[in-house]
Amino acid sequence: MRVLITGGAGFIGSNLTWTLLGGGHDVGVIDDFSTGHLENLHPAAWSRTLDITTPGLAEAIAEFAPDSIVHLAAQTSVPVSIADPERDRLVNVEGTRAVARAARAVGARRMLSASSAAVYGEPEVVPLVETSQKRPANPYGHSKLEAESVLATELRGSGTDFASLRFSNVFGPRQDAQGEGGVVAIFASRMQAKQTPVLYGSGSQTRDFIYVGDVVAAIVSALEAPLPLALDGLDGPAYNVSTGAETSLEELAAALRLATGYHGDIDRQPAREGDIDRSALAPDKAQVAFGWQARAVFETALGRTVGWFAR
Template sequence: MRVLITGGAGFIGSNLMWTLLTGDYQVGVIDDYSTGHFENMHPAAWSRTLDITGPDLAAAVAEFAPDAVVHLAAQTSVPVSVADPVRDRLVNVEGTRAVARAAAAAGARRMLSASSAAVYGEPEMVPLVETALKRPENPYGRSKLEAESVLAEELRGTATDFASLRFANVFGPRQDAQGEGGVVAIFASRMQAKETPTLYGTGAQTRDFIYVGDVVSAIMSALDAPQALALEGPDGPAYNVSTGTELTIDELASALRLITHYFGGIEKRPAREGDIERSALDPAKAQVAFGWQARAPFETALGRTVGWFAR
């Protein structure tokens, strides 16, 4: 199978690329390297450097002629989305539209697009199923929800099957600990370096942390699913990729302290605009649809992540 990954030099994309290339896959990557890294690239991967919102996308996708497209290129920072919602929407909504059109024109049989737990907003109860009320709290969540609609608008009725994979809080090797990287990456890198990490909020807020290896496994299972994934209805093509388990940020910090042997302080600051208090997603639909479930033990996955930052 020929698989094209947008954002393939980034965190999730590069983990997916390296895993696919250990099997019977040919992999192409499109990335503008605004957040991805050249050192993440596999030498066997076909690649083009370009912006998914630019004029050269369709030709590049047609050149690679993928059987499937995994769309991971995105603006993923909540604070950045608050500061520049216009840019956030351009990348996440219009970028998704452009990739979907290019995938259909190139004859791809399936497109998987990365969505987010942020589409739900603050939940009334957890874990959330795909049909739960959507009340995104920030421009990032709103753009990801609109991107799901755009994906269906462009591909429903074409020969290209599609799905939106709503990732919970993904962590693991190759995650960027600089800037707006995930809390696991930031805490792990700073604690490993014996530097004081910063916690925004009380520490009692919860997240559904999922290891990147499990996310890669979910994507591969969805790629290989024999049946159509684009079910009817607005949430028909949506699948939570998650553990279904809440963990507080304080609990995460305590676990990382033990692994990194960091016993210094943690600086606490007020919660940032757009942050939510609780998050956990029910992964049952993905298990039924393509036989996937998260398997990595949390402590083991944390240890692997810390080990990567200790290199």
Template sequence: MMRVLVTGGAGFIGSHVVATLLSSGTAVAVVDNLSTGCRENLPPGVPFYQIDITTPALAEVFHVERPEVVVHLAAQAVAPRSLTDPCFDATVNITGTVNVLECGRKAGVRRVVYASSAAVYGDPAYLPVDENHPIRPLSPYGASKYAAEVYLWTYQRLYGIEGVVLRLANVYGPGQDSAGEGGVVAIFCRRLRRGEPPEIHGDGGQTRDFIYVADVAAAVVASLTRGAGEVLNISTGRATSVHDLCRLLLQAAGKELAPVYKASRPGDIRHSVLSNERAKEALLWAPRYDLPTGLRETYAAFGAPGGG
């Protein structure tokens, strides 16, 4: 049985990854400082360590659990916060990642699957964005996520740790809060549950690539045994406007509420969609959830305890 350590495993994406790993028969342990995660997101019996990835205490977890693979999800994942506190962002995303890699090297970890972000690309020079697109982050968050990728490849070259980088599109799904890159879905769901109209910044024509969290978890599981040395976009490959996202969510909620249009937010990218062809080939993976289905499941979960 493969032993996997998941950092950030009590968070939104992490808890879905842990559940998928457990269902596949993998032995899982979790590290999370619970700054944004929740202990109740994890099933009973999963070894859990409330530890910050930047601290020396992380080494003891590796010594006890002896993981073969690390799924590294723990991060400062809020781009606006990186603008106001870039030092904190770098401490978590760069120094924390180096600590994970160093602990893994000393414990004999074979592979690290790293959750990166579409934010490393910045404003797209062309669409769909593939993995060869120039790296031009618009925030310290995007810069720190890319710096962590570079450290992973350095450890691969120096110490033979297999690396897999997954650059995630806009992830949404049950259990999400409004802070992440797919947070607009959570914000819309919360307002609709309260009977309030959704708020759209700008004209609603801006597009994003929204991928359901279960499809992301499936890609992570595939990365345990495939894709060594690869940088892979995990996305649907389909652009959806915020206006269409709003319309689909209103249908899922069975509500007729006219959206409220507000001023555009400075710095927002107009269009973004990621090519997933390389991931399909390297991981033998493809997204299974279309947007209407994923939004129905997400909205239904927001009516349940702990659903969002």
């Protein structure tokens, strides 16, 4: 395969790049390095430093001439989306439109776009299925949901198959512990450095934590799926990429204490705006459509993540 990855210098994108190149595929990366890192850029990947919302995107994608596109570039921070919803919408919605148009223009076979558990908001029933009610709790969730419909508007009937992959809470090596994103990255890096981690809210709130290796495997399986993924209907092209299991932040903190040997305090602070209480996403549809399921053992994956932060 010849795969163009937007956001390929980020957490998930760099893990995907390494796996695809290791499997003998060609990889191109487009990234503006707003949250990505130069050291995440594989030397064997074709690359362009470019903001997906600026002119020149279609030309750059045409130059690489991919057969598939994995669109991961996004504004990923909930607090930033609250502080600057216009920027969030520009990158996540209009950026997706621009990438979809370029995919169509280049005649790509398939485009996969990263969506999020954030499109659902606070669930009535757990685990969530793709057709569950969508009540995003913050501008980030809204922009990810709008991006899904933009993807369908641009690509349905175009000859480019497409899917929105709704990732739950991803963790693993190369996740940025400086940003707002991953609670696992922040807890793991602080605990292994013997610094007090901050826990917002009661600690009983749950998340569906998925290891980045499983997310990468899901993307590769979706790229290779022989049948179209863009099924009919609003949620037809949407697939949860998740474990279906709920883990509380308290349980996560306990597991990370074990993995890091941290015995210190946890700084407890009030819940933050836009945070939700419970989350778990049923992964059955992805299993049926592209034969994928999460395989990592949580404690082992946490151990690998801690090991990476220690290095």
